[in-house]
Amino acid sequence: MTEGTGGKASSALSDTATVQSLNGALDPCDRSDSSAPHKAPSGFKHFLASRLKPFAPVDQDPRTLRKLQKVLILACTAASSSLPGFCSTIYFPALPIIIQDLQASSIAVTMTTSLFVLFMGIAPVFWASFSDHFYIRRPIYLATLLVFAGASIGSAFVNNVWVLVVLRCLQSCGASAGSALGPGTVADCFEVWERGTAMGMMFVGSFFGPLLGPIIGGFLTSGLGWRSTFWFCFALGAVLWLLMFFVMPETYRREEVWGPTAKGAILNGKSKEMDVEANRPASDEKTETTAGLDEKAEEQKEAEDRAEYQAPDGPTEELPDHATTANPNKRGRLNPLASLYLLRHPFVLLSSLESGIAFGTMFTIETVIPGQYQSVYGLPTDIIGLTFLGAGVGNILGASMGGKLSDFFLRRAKDKRGGGYLPEDRIVPTVWPGGFFFIPFGALLFGWAVERHLNLAAPIVGFGILCFGLMQIFGCVSTYLVDAMPGKGASATAAANFTRMVMACALSLVANPLVAAVGPGYLGVLLAALNVVCMLAVVLLKFKGVALRAYSGY
Template sequence: MSNQSPIKHVVISRFTIRPPVENDPRLLSSRTKALIIVILAMCAASSGFSSTIYFPGIPDITVDLNAPPIATTLTAALFILFMGIAPVFWASFSDYYRIRRFLFILSMAIFGLASLGAALVTNIWGLVVLRCVQALGASCGQSVGAGVIADCYPIERRGAAFGKYFFGVFFGPLIGPILGGFLIMSDLKWRATFLFCFAFAFTVVLLITFTYPETYRENEKWDTSLPITTTSDSYKNEKQQQTATKNNNDNGSESTRISLEQEPDNVSTNSKQSRTIAASSNIDPAFSKNNNDNNNEDAIEIKKKKTLNPIKPFLYLRHPHVLLASLVTAVAFGSMFAVETIIPDLFESNYGFVPWQTGLSYLGAGVGNLCGAFINTFLSDRLLLRARAKRGGHALVEDRIGINVWPCGFILMPFGLLLFGWGIGTGMSYWTGIIGFGIQNFGMNQIMTALSAYLVDSAPGIGASFTAAANFLRMITACALTLAANPMVKAIGPGYTCVFLAALTYISMGLLVILKIYGGRMRRYSGY
């Protein structure tokens, strides 16, 4: 790159699909990383606020487009469904082509064009289709974004980064109705909400194009790799030296990878295979895939040609630790979305709120989310390092499930749900609903952030795919609860509806206890 002119360098880095990554992304300046997190949060927030920004205008949509109730419900439910399916494909493309930046640009362009179409549509079923396309574009940030954080931050510093990133993920659905409540007061009414989405997407595309660097980190390139040619005997000596080096570097923080890929013809077949010895004093051995077959062979890393398989991330749910973490986050996120869906009808029928007042009723959840993100940013990495220190410097992925998640899951989230449901159902002040939803979001933020970091830490190099698999289950659950929430409220009332959601929360926390205790065994069983 040094022989290129500055203009050519700018063109290659800004206007090519896969610009070269010239330096280790983990060595980027703090300022650049902060910019990356901000843009990631904006991409992730696009799905959240676009899913709810038009909620205050649903009555106007029904009238203007002569829409049956099922059609307006589908604009929300199918959006969530596609938000669960599409990230799996984005993650597969990212891992296969080893790109991040171009996918963000492409996805936000799709999101922007679909938003513009939704603002101009004159048919409710056209709006349903465009909402699905909008979800396709907005979904990239939630799966590929987790991979970017793994690119830029070592394990010990990912907790704080995830806290900031997920503030955008969770704040989006809550700020959406507030924005929508004011936007529909304009002459354009509900169409103004989709024009705002278009302007937002256009702004993000410009930011990514001119300020955002490519961050895909090839671990085999940036982790020290030394090819060594040796004989069978010298290989044994080399292995002994590496073992000694490993024991003498208990305070080291960088992983040294030594690949033995070429050996003379007189070496046995087993010795000729590509071997990887990972020497790290503070990295959980489960971070590297364990391929031992109980035959005393050394860990063997065989490089295979990558194939593009968009279905593969779905299959990661077969691993018990991925499934359990995904189920816990699915219940937490789905419960939040269910409450969010029933707020407009409840506040309008019980308190006579007009659209802009309904939008403001989401502020409590926004404050709870903000506080949760702040607390998690402060605690996550500290609790991780504390657990590691108690173990003599040895790390476990399950350290991410820190002490802060237990009161959030067993006390705060159920209490917030019950306060919301029974406060409104018994005719108490609307502040009970606002505060209850805020408490629920405070707890949800910390659980979601901890488990998202856990999934990325448990699978170095394919964190985006693990996150996409979890996101799929999360959105499927949110879709189901969204469809069921309003009928349940009409059938059994808001109080018992929230009792049902609180019961689901307790069941999910039981699964989290199992993951905390047996997560290591589950990962070893799955080969991670």
């Protein structure tokens, strides 16, 4: 008995060293000598080394980081996620001026925004594939921000609209890493029952960016000219790069190393290990008569796995409790388009459909606002930018309320299931009024208020209501995808993001021609009808999601 207790204590004491050695072996870019004795670095030296090393190993479970550090990581992630939307719209108020200054056609200048949105969907597919293949997040954030900053400088000097189109595509590629890696980073650092609130805060950045952009862009354009918007983008990218460099550690969390949940995590007074047991299917439970035999078999398998994990020239170390028996070094060939391949799964495609139409609706209205507010209400560029504040308020309220309610309903569902939960529990009751009422009503109010030349407050309020409803859809569906595909959060998000951006690009290209043909009122009718029809996909996902995931092997 004493010997067994001593062995367990020895195993517990060696957990940290073992995980560090495992992470060193798992890191594809780590070329350090595994036989050298590991010496834990001091605080500042460890911090500096982790920031200067391009591919620093994850030597601590990201879910056990201090709360302040998690908040800082979440803030950086939200800021990175806001870049694409912010930079896609910052020069919306300047579009008429750019047409005159570059002597370009309206469709050519519109392409600088539509193709920007399209590449917001294409580029994250590659970033997510690189992230999930090499088990990294931080290097991709930093590298893409450099691309973004360089393209922003180039855009400030262009004198040809087609050069601007190319540079805007590059700028979009550099800005869009946060769209794919952001939800994965949140999943790295936050447990399931706190993930909804964290996702909501991240999406405040994602959706406040497109609405803050025109406000700042309007004042910059009226005071310093349209080129100043790109200098602002460069400065923003440089500041964000510095924040990421000093604040953001590598967070890629591998379940085969750390387990499905953090060790010792607590939910409602119950240990997380109990919660994991409750979440297992009944077919996996052991009976008392076979428990002893199974334990012996597991001990023998653990002994074999320890031998497999033993460093080439180092001492034998015990396998940590949270490491699984899978071979973590085994990986397939890199496929940059692997994220798109996930759209073959019906539940991924259905998740992307309504969120894509809802996002496209928001972006379509953003596209038509400058021209309509200028022609109907006679507003200058700086005041046009201020009108987006109503949508910003809707986004913030929707994200903060939606995230907290999502976590509340998930905890309630877990209690009803005796501690277990299903990813479909993320599709909470707030989704239904968001998709069936708020978004359609907001689109109709905006369109017909402009059509009938009603008071300016009416379309502003309508757009704000639409954005509030959008956040109820977007937060729940995005968190559902991350929960439904553990370990593939970035890739699943990139696939959904690709669908959203393709829809937003298509809708924004036809937005102004549609307004010219049928008027803003009937544009609102079309957008409202599209959202109601696509909400049926969410209904199907809620009630048939388990079967659809089982069909796809999830």
